[in-house]
Amino acid sequence: MKIKNVELECVCGITSTLPENELPEFAFAGKSNVGKSSLINSLVQRKSLARTSSEPGKTQTINYYNVNKEFYLVDLPGYGYTKAGKAEAAKWGRMVENYLHTSKQLKLIFLLIDIRHEPGKNDLQMYEWVVYQGYRPVIIATKADKIKRSQLAKHKKMLRDALGLKQEDVLIPFSSVSKQGLEDVYALIEEYVNPAVSEE
Numbered sequence: 001m002k003i004k005n006v007e008l009e010c011v012c013g014i015t016s017t018l019p020e021n022e023l024p025e026f027a028f029a030g031k032s033n034v035g036k037s038s039l040i041n042s043l044v045q046r047k048s049l050a051r052t053s054s055e056p057g058k059t060q061t062i063n064y065y066n067v068n069k070e071f072y073l074v075d076l077p078g079y080g081y082t083k084a085g086k087a088e089a090a091k092w093g094r095m096v097e098n099y100l101h102t103s104k105q106l107k108l109i110f111l112l113i114d115i116r117h118e119p120g121k122n123d124l125q126m127y128e129w130v131v132y133q134g135y136r137p138v139i140i141a142t143k144a145d146k147i148k149r150s151q152l153a154k155h156k157k158m159l160r161d162a163l164g165l166k167q168e169d170v171l172i173p174f175s176s177v178s179k180q181g182l183e184d185v186y187a188l189i190e191e192y193v194n195p196a197v198s199e200e
């Protein structure tokens, strides 16, 4: 995929009205610090367009990145971040829920889970919600550079078993350091953005 231009078009906080976009949207959900913003930077080939941090709770708004005037990458605040206080975290949770429920252009929800760890309760809930809403589940197992290659199959199986993935469900090991898995993520987006090309 050729990235011609990227623009942070909309930053939505808890009091904002969400935009009604015409272009397809792809959202990145997952626990705080799992690597959502880093994945977006890898996709748009910018080091720090989406702000990342080693401290969880970096992204506190819903950020819409317009790519090539063709589609949006939507960076969501992570769940499971409690330092901000329970009330604040609950507000972000509701904001994300509201987005996921009301966006008319949302095509895919990428659910990011750290490849090293068993999914948490929130991850399982998010996965079930995605399936229940009729979205095709796509799991991105992040920080794949942190495990040895020889351990990859074991970790993939651990995640598949814990989530109860079906054989046809997609799980992509990904690393924003090595860019492993990036092409697979592009390919999924392209299926929705440019169907004419992928049908050829």
Ligand SMILES: Nc1nc2c(ncn2[C@@H]2O[C@H](COP(=O)(O)OP(=O)(O)OP(=O)(O)O)[C@@H](O)[C@H]2O)c(=O)[nH]1
Pocket: 030, 031, 032, 033, 034, 035, 036, 037, 038, 039, 051, 052, 053, 054, 055, 056, 057, 058, 059, 060, 076, 077, 078, 079, 142, 143, 144, 145, 146, 174, 175, 176, 177
């Ligand atoms: N080694 C390694 N580190 C990563 C990877 N992806 C993200 N990180 C690091 O993990 C930390 C969190 O990354 P972010 O992209 O900010 O995570 P996030 O999911 O956007 O977090 P919130 O905005 O808090 O929800 C940063 O220090 C990143 O550099 C990866 O693939 N490999």
Ligand SMILES: [Mg+2]
Pocket: 036, 037, 038, 051, 052, 058, 059, 075, 076, 078
């Ligand atoms: Mg973030």
